Amino acid sequence: MSRLDLSQKLAILSDAARYDASCASSGTTRRDSRDGKGLGSTEGSGICHAYAPDGRCISLLKILMTNFCIYDCAYCVNRVSSNVQRARFSPDEVVQLTIEFYRRNYIEGLFLSSGIIQSPDKTMDDMLRIAKRLREVENFRGYIHLKTIPDAAPELIEEAGLYADRLSINVELPTDQSVKAYAPEKNPATIRKAMGDVKSRKDVASERSYTGKRGKRFVPAGQSTQMIVGADGSTDATILGQSTMLYGDYKLKRVYYSAFSPIPDATAKLPLIKPPLAREHRLYQADWLLRFYGFGVDEITAARPDGNLDLDIDPKLAWALQNRALFPVDVNRASKEMLLRVPGFGTRTVGRILSTRRHRRLRYDDLLRMGASLKKAQAFIVAQDWTPGGLTDSADLRARFAPPPEQLSLF
Amino acid sequence: MYTVPLPRIGTDIAWRDAAKRLIGAGVSPEDILWDFDNEMGELFAIDTPLPPVTRRIKAPQSFVEMANWVVWHKDPQRFARLYAMLWRLRHQPGLMQDRADADLAKLRQMEKGVHRCKHKMKAFVRFRDLRQGGARRSFAAWFEPTHHTVEPTAPFFARRFADMDWMIATPDVTAQFIDGNLTFHPGQPKPDLPEDATEALWGTYFCNIFNPARLKVSAMTSEMPRKYWKNLPEAQHIHDLIAGAEAKVQQMRDAAPTLPPERVAKIKRQLRGRD
Numbered sequence: 094m095s096r097l098d099l100s101q102k103l104a105i106l107s108d109a110a111r112y113d114a115s116c117a118s119s120g121t122t123r124r125d126s127r128d129g130k131g132l133g134s135t136e137g138s139g140i141c142h143a144y145a146p147d148g149r150c151i152s153l154l155k156i157l158m159t160n161f162c163i164y165d166c167a168y169c170v171n172r173v174s175s176n177v178q179r180a181r182f183s184p185d186e187v188v189q190l191t192i193e194f195y196r197r198n199y200i201e202g203l204f205l206s207s208g209i210i211q212s213p214d215k216t217m218d219d220m221l222r223i224a225k226r227l228r229e230v231e232n233f234r235g236y237i238h239l240k241t242i243p244d245a246a247p248e249l250i251e252e253a254g255l256y257a258d259r260l261s262i263n264v265e266l267p268t269d270q271s272v273k274a275y276a277p278e279k280n281p282a283t284i285r286k287a288m289g290d291v292k293s294r295k296d297v298a299s300e301r302s303y304t305g306k307r308g309k310r311f312v313p314a315g316q317s318t319q320m321i322v323g324a325d326g327s328t329d330a331t332i333l334g335q336s337t338m339l340y341g342d343y344k345l346k347r348v349y350y351s352a353f354s355p356i357p358d359a360t361a362k363l364p365l366i367k368p369p370l371a372r373e374h375r376l377y378q379a380d381w382l383l384r385f386y387g388f389g390v391d392e393i394t395a396a397r398p399d400g401n402l403d404l405d406i407d408p409k410l411a412w413a414l415q416n417r418a419l420f421p422v423d424v425n426r427a428s429k430e431m432l433l434r435v436p437g438f439g440t441r442t443v444g445r446i447l448s449t450r451r452h453r454r455l456r457y458d459d460l461l462r463m464g465a466s467l468k469k470a471q472a473f474i475v476a477q478d479w480t481p482g483g484l485t486d487s488a489d490l491r492a493r494f495a496p497p498p499e500q501l502s503l504f
Numbered sequence: 505m506y507t508v509p510l511p512r513i514g515t516d517i518a519w520r521d522a523a524k525r526l527i528g529a530g531v532s533p534e535d536i537l538w539d540f541d542n543e544m545g546e547l548f549a550i551d552t553p554l555p556p557v558t559r560r561i562k563a564p565q566s567f568v569e570m571a572n573w574v575v576w577h578k579d580p581q582r583f584a585r586l587y588a589m590l591w592r593l594r595h596q597p598g599l600m601q602d603r604a605d606a607d608l609a610k611l612r613q614m615e616k617g618v619h620r621c622k623h624k625m626k627a628f629v630r631f632r633d634l635r636q637g638g639a640r641r642s643f644a645a646w647f648e649p650t651h652h653t654v655e656p657t658a659p660f661f662a663r664r665f666a667d668m669d670w671m672i673a674t675p676d677v678t679a680q681f682i683d684g685n686l687t688f689h690p691g692q693p694k695p696d697l698p699e700d701a702t703e704a705l706w707g708t709y710f711c712n713i714f715n716p717a718r719l720k721v722s723a724m725t726s727e728m729p730r731k732y733w734k735n736l737p738e739a740q741h742i743h744d745l746i747a748g749a750e751a752k753v754q755q756m757r758d759a760a761p762t763l764p765p766e767r768v769a770k771i772k773r774q775l776r777g778r779d
């Protein structure tokens with residue numbers, strides 16, 4: 094095998110990383126380099142420096158340290174049994190790529206993950222050293238996200254948290270059975286234990302000791318995880334139940350849903366499908382409703398008997414159509430909780446309604462100006478000059494929103 | 505009648521100073537012409553000195569913050585609209601909370617436009633290495649903003665790239681950061697910047713992080729509108745990526761599962777031995 098140059102390695106090792114959905118660079122501590130002694134800044138909200146034609150944000154240099162891997166996860170392009178071309182960056186190459194890309198304003202920082210080489214500890218240790226060098230030798234103050242290797246020693250994961258803004262450990266699949274079936278070397282209990290360790294370490298760091306001193310900075314942007322959707326038979330109810338547990342028990346910042354997507358040299362064990370992008374989108378919407386709109390999993394997944402979300406309409410609308418007896422709500426009087434449940438009203442619109450309501454009675458056009466989507470909302474609300482009449486209970490209401498049946502195409 | 509000249513660099517401070525004096529003297533909106541960067545020429549020039557500062561003028565904090573954005577909008581009416589709002593606020597102090605007021609809605613929309621432009625500038629400026637040697641490295645970029653956003657956005661670059669010298673040249677205003685000092689200069693035509701080999705690596709990354717099985721062009725263009733493409737080195741690949749996506753995915757599907765490489769059996773034996 095001829096030696097690969099940097100560009101070839103970059104091609105292989107970013108190709109291998111693209112199945113990880115996360116590219117977020119937000120929510121960490123504010124830092125800058127105004128002292129002139131370092132490079133980089135982070136200011137709360139992340140920046141998407143480019144968008145690929147798949148519509149996804151490119152915020153970080155998302156690469157694998159190596160795509161050699163001794164595990165055999167069926168869904169993964171890097172599994173040991175795959176014949177994809179392998180490559181490995183030297184620590185210096187990762188550091189230089191990160192710094193040079195950053196200086197040209199291409200990226201917010203680095204998202205480094207890796208296949209497992211030799212042993213989990215060795216892999217984690219190599220990743221750790223890259224992060225440490227970026228921070229301590231290059232004085233890099235941009236964003237670093239490390240994908241942790243759950244089987245690595247807790248001390249290594251703990252040290253990683255001192256350099257990284259975010260740590261992630263992918264739960265990979267929604268149920269323990271699926272993990273066993275498709276990622277035979279991984280152990281769901283170990284994954285959860287690693288997430289639990291990060292959580293408790295973070296709790297300790299944010300507490301003040303009796304001297305009033307705060308602990309060392311530890312993953313200020315928290316931890317996240319990813320679940321692959323559509324590779325196994327789990328329903329949306331199962332997936333969202335799992336997310337609720339992860340948000341609750343492990344205080345995860347984000348759960349990413351990644352539609353199972355064709356990979357080169359796939360295994361016969363997991364035949365390739367068309368990536369279920371619509372399903373992935375609905376799961377994100379549902380996830381949002383769980384976290385910011387006061388919905389429970391049962392409510393969101395009750396609309397259909399099979400436990401899956403309606404693909405044709407968004408989950409809030411689906412819920413409202415099932416619960417029409419609660420509508421219409423009067424925008425001039427309804428509680429915040431109820432306004433948040435109106436299809437077509439986002440959190441921002443609801444905030445504006447509440448603040449403007451103190452000054453005047455709201456009319457239909459006022460809501461338009463506030464950014465509400467009235468095409469959806471109008472059947473569910475009453476305003477000063479608007480009542481939906483029979484619309485709320487009309488039999489064809491769902492049909493107004495659902496897209497016309499799609500033409501079938503060959504797959 | 506007042507004609508108020510407002511400079512291209514330092515517009516925010518000049519507008520605020522003039523607005524304070526005029527409101528203080530009770531000058532009504534229809535008696536003011538705002539002249540940005542001499543665009544009116546001599547035609548309307550009436551040399552009435554601005555009224556003196558007589559008292560402290562109060563305005564809601566939310567208005568002040570909004571005005572600090574809106575002054576950078578490209579709409580020639582921006583100054584008049586802001587002043588008219590300030591004028592109304594004298595008697596309607598709660599106006600800023602009224603999200604349904606049409607004048608305010610328009611200003612908020614303009615504010616959003618400037619915000620977006622600032623955000624896109626942070627995202628889409630692409631520096632090239634000038635390879636000048638010396639203790640600090642130097643970089644330069646050419647950018648074409650939609651609004652007059654260079655001035656309010658440059659401090660972001662100063663906080664981020666403080667250990668290097670840089671210039672962001674635009675047709676509107678050019679920002680320069682040398683030895684830690686940020687300065688602004690008149691806009692200029694596109695400079696000739698040297699080729700930078702790292703751009704090719706960035707292109708390689710852009711092509712390979714793209715997943716051809718998830719083609720969603722409209723999601724890309726809504727966030728990265730075409731008007732920016734000509735100054736983004738990675739954008740030259742977009743056409744080919746889209747054109748080749750389907751074939752790539754088909755190839756993955758058609759490929760029959762291969763036999764695992766020989767090393768697999770050995771690795772698996774070792775893994776089992778470890779537990």
Ligand code: SF4
Binds near residue numbers: 162163164169171172
């Ligand atoms: S451990 Fe599994 S998921 Fe991770 S790189 Fe290896 S094969 Fe892929």
